[in-house]
Amino acid sequence: MTAIENAVPAVSDRLSRWTLLIFACALVNFLLGQALIVAGVTWPEVAFTAGSTLAAVHLITLGWLTLLMFGALFQFVPVITTKPLLNQWLSLAVLILVEFGLTGMTVGFLALNRGASGLARCLPFGGTLVLAGVLLAMGNIVTPLLCSRPLALPGRFVLAGLAFLLATVLLGFTFALALSVPAFTPLAAPLLASGVGYHVLAGLGGWFTLTAMGVSYKLLPMFMLAPEERGWWGECVLQFGISGFGLSVIAGLLSVWRPQAVLLNAVQHLGWLAIAVAVMAYLIDVLRLYRTRKRARIELHNRAACGAFLSLAAALVIAVVLVASHRLAAYAPALVLLVLFGWLSGLGLTQLYKIVPFLTWITRYGHQLGRDAVPRVQDLVDEARTSPWFVIYFLGVALAALGAFINVAYVCRTGAAVSAGATLGLGFEYWRAWRGHYAGRTRPATPIPPPYLSRGGPAP
Amino acid sequence: MSTHALPSREYVLDALHEVIDPELGYNIVDIGLIYGLEVADNLIKVTLTMTTPGCPAQDYIMEGVKQRGLRIPGVQDVDIHLVWEPPWSPQKMTPIAKAHFHIEDDTP
Known part of the structure; x- marks a missing residue:
């Protein structure tokens, strides 16, 4: 040692x-x-x-x-x-x-x-x-x-994600100038007319999705006691993800000025294929991760995250069908909605349910450890009370996505309202965790220590 | 100079059961984070690890071990060595902790 x-x-x-x-x-x-x-x-x-x-x-x-x-x-x-x-x-x-x-x-x-x-x-x-x-x-x-x-692998995902973030923001800045400063409008007009989709792809795919994948590769094994080493699968997701989003965005942007270029079109389709491989490999690897976990009874944030992974799987299937049938442009906003609310926001909301209490514990109780009885991170939340909010959130997203795909506005708005209500409910639960609302009622106060504090095995 | 007798290793281990890994929500002794413990000359030497390198709670767990150790009568200092080898795994848990987390015992 x-x-x-x-x-x-x-x-x-x-x-x-x-x-x-x-x-x-x-x-x-x-x-x-x-x-x-x-x-x-x-x-x-x-x-x-x-x-x-x-x-x-x-x-x-x-x-x-x-x-x-x-x-x-x-x-x-x-x-x-x-x-x-x-x-x-x-x-x-x-x-x-x-x-x-x-x-x-x-x-x-x-x-x-x-x-x-x-x-x-x-x-x-x-x-x-x-x-x-x-x-x-x-x-x-x-x-x-x-x-x-x-x-480590998660760090390489984050580095790649940050490169896409820079590209996204620079593209967005160019659009902002083109939209509001007349002198820039003619210069950036072609980009504004047909380049917005690549700004969205670089952001949702390269920045958010690659970064979310990288962070999940650290958080999921850490909280589920699963093997962190992802081996070939992790490399496959990273390499195909970077090349897929990279090729699609670069070839797509170049095709703004050369729309008839056959080579650019082929490269763009190669990029789509690589993205599909990366997302599929990631979903399979996440499934492997859940199956090989040592912690049999997982916590709510990891159970609820399945809604985000299902959303990503649904988005992948729909995207493949749309690209194959040349109807991607018509349904792109609906696909964006599913990715934005189901996959990215869904994963974000579920992981916040662990990160907020964890950081709260460190901030409020960390310095008392060893000096006084402290609650556990689990004691700062009420999973039974919160789990319906996650169910409602993902049902709302499913309804909103359905409304978007069938182009019925009131269905989409109703779904959005349901998921917004659930977001508010979850917000209150994060607030309660931060305020220590549940900590007092579960804090060990009995003379007999609870199992997690008692002597249970042979000395090391 | 302290008039208290030197605490036994068993006594110190019992005391360290009050220090928890906040995320797993279980005491660090049964989780298997304590790799070594020596008690000599009013000094406790604890060799411990974390469940994952760079754990945000790392400093608080180490400080918790130090503070709990210093509350033991007769102890004047606590020396903590954080190590990463061998890496921690759920198999380092005691049987009761494994049962709590529903972890299958792989030890032969």
Whole structure:
């Protein structure tokens, strides 16, 4: 045995101090985005490219999912790499820049709806702040990743995801300039006309999906006591994922200017195929992970995450059918909705149900360990009370996706309202966990210690 | 100088049962995180590991072991060595912890 550390620091640098605040802001943004959809001012009631739709989409993608990913990465990249972040305060700066930038973008998008060109200038202004926030976040996250050798599989997923994030944000910034600054419009007109889909693909696929896969490769084994080593399957998912999303986005963007190029079209289809292989391999590997877990009775966040994996599987099947039948463009918004709400937001909400109590425990009870009786992380939540919210959430998503695919707006809105209600319910449960609402009632107070504190086996 | 007698190894292990891994929600002794324990000259030397490298609760668990050790009469210092070899696995749990987590015993 090799001792690598023998000093206990007074204050842990393994805790990301701003992650819980970032999660809270992200959840508020998600609820605001959902509220716009439920109010009927976004697609499918109006065009997918309408300003109000773009406002809702960016509240969800930038305000919710990107901040959620940043908050999670600020906490878990040091876990993956065992190296600290560049600076804890950078995390707060990122939150401020992204929130202000998003506000500017939302005002700009809504102004586009009303043709208010003055206020539309908020769009590139907000975009600049978001770009600055993203660059700061990347610096904070990439530093420990680059200091870690060899970099574990989850870290390599995150690095790839961040590269796609940069591409997504730069593309988005170009769109913002084209939409609001007349001088840029002719220059970026072809990109604006047929390049938006690749901005969406780079974001939803390259950034969110690859990063979510990488983080799940650390979290799922850790919480289910399953083997972390993913071997050939993990490599397959990573390599096919990077090449698939990379080829599709690059060839797609080039084809904006050369739409008739046969080679670009072939490369793009090769990319689609690689994405399908990556997603299928990931889903099979996740199934293997669940089957080989040592923890027989898994916790709610891992049970509920199955809804997200099912959504991803459904999205894969539907996407394959749509690409094969050349109908992808017609149903792309519905597919985006399924991926955004079912796979990405579903996974995010379920994992928050573990991460929030865990960080709460560290913040509130960590320093009492060894000095006093402390609750367990499990004691901070009430799974029986929360599990219906996850069921309702995924049922709402299924209904909204159905409405989107059959193009019946009120069905889509009803589903969105159901999932928004469930998100609110889950938000209250995260709040209760953070407030220690359930901790007192399950705290060990009896003279006879509970089994998890009692002597149960031979001495080491 | 302390007037208390030196605590036995068994006594110290019993005390460390009060330190939990917060995520698994079970004491670190039965989970198998304690790899070695020496008691000598009012000093406890604990060799321990974590369930996963870089665990966010790592510093708190180590501090918890130190604080619980220092509360034992006669103990003046607690020396903690964190190790990663051999890596922890669920098979390092005691039978009662394995039963709690419904983990099959693979030991021959």
